[in-house]
Amino acid sequence: MWKHPKKNDFPVGQVRHYLEPGPIVLISSKWQRKANVMTLGWHTILEFSPSLVGCMISSGNHSHHMIRSSGECVINLPTTVLTNTVVGIGNTSGAEIDKFAQFGLTAEDAHAVDAPLVVECHANFECRLHDDSLIEKYNFFIFKVVKAHVAQRPKQPKTLHYTGDGVFMTSGKIISRKSMFRPGMI
Amino acid sequence: MWKHPKKNDFPVGQVRHYLEPGPIVLISSKWQRKANVMTLGWHTILEFSPSLVGCMISSGNHSHHMIRSSGECVINLPTTVLTNTVVGIGNTSGAEIDKFAQFGLTAEDAHAVDAPLVVECHANFECRLHDDSLIEKYNFFIFKVVKAHVAQRPKQPKTLHYTGDGVFMTSGKIISRKSMFRPGMI
Numbered sequence: 320m321w322k323h324p325k326k327n328d329f330p331v332g333q334v335r336h337y338l339e340p341g342p343i344v345l346i347s348s349k350w351q352r353k354a355n356v357m358t359l360g361w362h363t364i365l366e367f368s369p370s371l372v373g374c375m376i377s378s379g380n381h382s383h384h385m386i387r388s389s390g391e392c393v394i395n396l397p398t399t400v401l402t403n404t405v406v407g408i409g410n411t412s413g414a415e416i417d418k419f420a421q422f423g424l425t426a427e428d429a430h431a432v433d434a435p436l437v438v439e440c441h442a443n444f445e446c447r448l449h450d451d452s453l454i455e456k457y458n459f460f461i462f463k464v465v466k467a468h469v470a471q472r473p474k475q476p477k478t479l480h481y482t483g484d485g486v487f488m489t490s491g492k493i494i495s496r497k498s499m500f501r502p503g504m505i
Numbered sequence: 506m507w508k509h510p511k512k513n514d515f516p517v518g519q520v521r522h523y524l525e526p527g528p529i530v531l532i533s534s535k536w537q538r539k540a541n542v543m544t545l546g547w548h549t550i551l552e553f554s555p556s557l558v559g560c561m562i563s564s565g566n567h568s569h570h571m572i573r574s575s576g577e578c579v580i581n582l583p584t585t586v587l588t589n590t591v592v593g594i595g596n597t598s599g600a601e602i603d604k605f606a607q608f609g610l611t612a613e614d615a616h617a618v619d620a621p622l623v624v625e626c627h628a629n630f631e632c633r634l635h636d637d638s639l640i641e642k643y644n645f646f647i648f649k650v651v652k653a654h655v656a657q658r659p660k661q662p663k664t665l666h667y668t669g670d671g672v673f674m675t676s677g678k679i680i681s682r683k684s685m686f687r688p689g690m691i
């Protein structure tokens with residue numbers, strides 16, 4: 320197992336840096352003393368302040384009910400070193416197995432929520448359910464990020480982006496166009 | 506200017522293949538005979554069938570009001586060859602300039618909506634506003650994709666993924682884990 324770099328506190332208003340590019344994330348939750356984790360690709364940033372993230376979590380997922388009941392979760396950012404783990408988590412159910420044990424993941428206590436942080440991930444965003452008005456109709460949860468932790472290195476984590484059909488795109492070259500941006504549009 | 510590959514009809518239920526990886530998109534709209542286009546990074550797939558996509562379109566954008574009034578738009582997928590155009594579109598307002606003219610974009614008639622297709626993009630997804638219940642509170646538009654067009658090549662378009670601060674991640678290597686997926690989980 321590789322070493323996990325130390326994580327720093329990160330401004331919750333800037334989680335778009337990691338989530339806006341559209342990576343696969345692992346959502347961890349806890350309910351009635353049991354922890355679970357699921358794979359999710361359907362999410363979007365909704366606001367900087369408060370720091371809001373919308374996630375479509377299908378009701379067919381065991382996590383759906385755990386998160387709805389607890390009103391909390393952690394959005395964890397895995398990198399390509401966890402590819403097989405991400406796929407394994409997405410193809411099993413927390414109703415049947417303990418995924419932390421099965422996939423050798425380390426659950427660490429979060430600061431502001433009961434749901435655990437997944438230590439092996441590059442970043443962990445602690446979330447509280449902010450608005451449940453679209454859960455019934457679209458399984459769409461609006462979370463407020465209340466605490467963020469990000470690994471000190473690497474600066475550009477190699478993330479996974481799901482395209483369906485068992486195929487992932489991985490993050491590639493970084494390019495800046497900062498000089499072309501108007502102040503306030505960055 | 507490079508040549509634009511011919512586009513084929515594409516199943517609306519499979520637009521996740523292009524949108525789930527989280528690319529920057531160009532949203533085109535038309536209202537009162539004027540067309541406009543904006544840059545957007547805050548979107549998510551919400552459902553396969555009907556084919557639903559959620560987009561957070563800030564009310565500060567000229568397009569917000571055009572799309573809300575017309576109830577339509579086209580989600581266009583630009584590739585890295587359009588990087589400077591994407592940045593230019595994101596740093597100007599359709600209230601002040603004709604962006605199609607300014608950036609040399611070709612507007613083509615769509616099939617099911619009045620909003621134009623951006624010919625230079627790899628894919629065009631024609632959308633109708635499906636649910637406006639979260640627009641007032643979160644500027645969140647839920648669209649139904651009613652017609653999709655995708656370029657025949659390249660098979661893996663080089664997409665742009667915004668991280669904030671004027672910096673983009675571009676799509677990288679493709680990896681398959683199809684053999685690890687359970688039937689029905691693909």
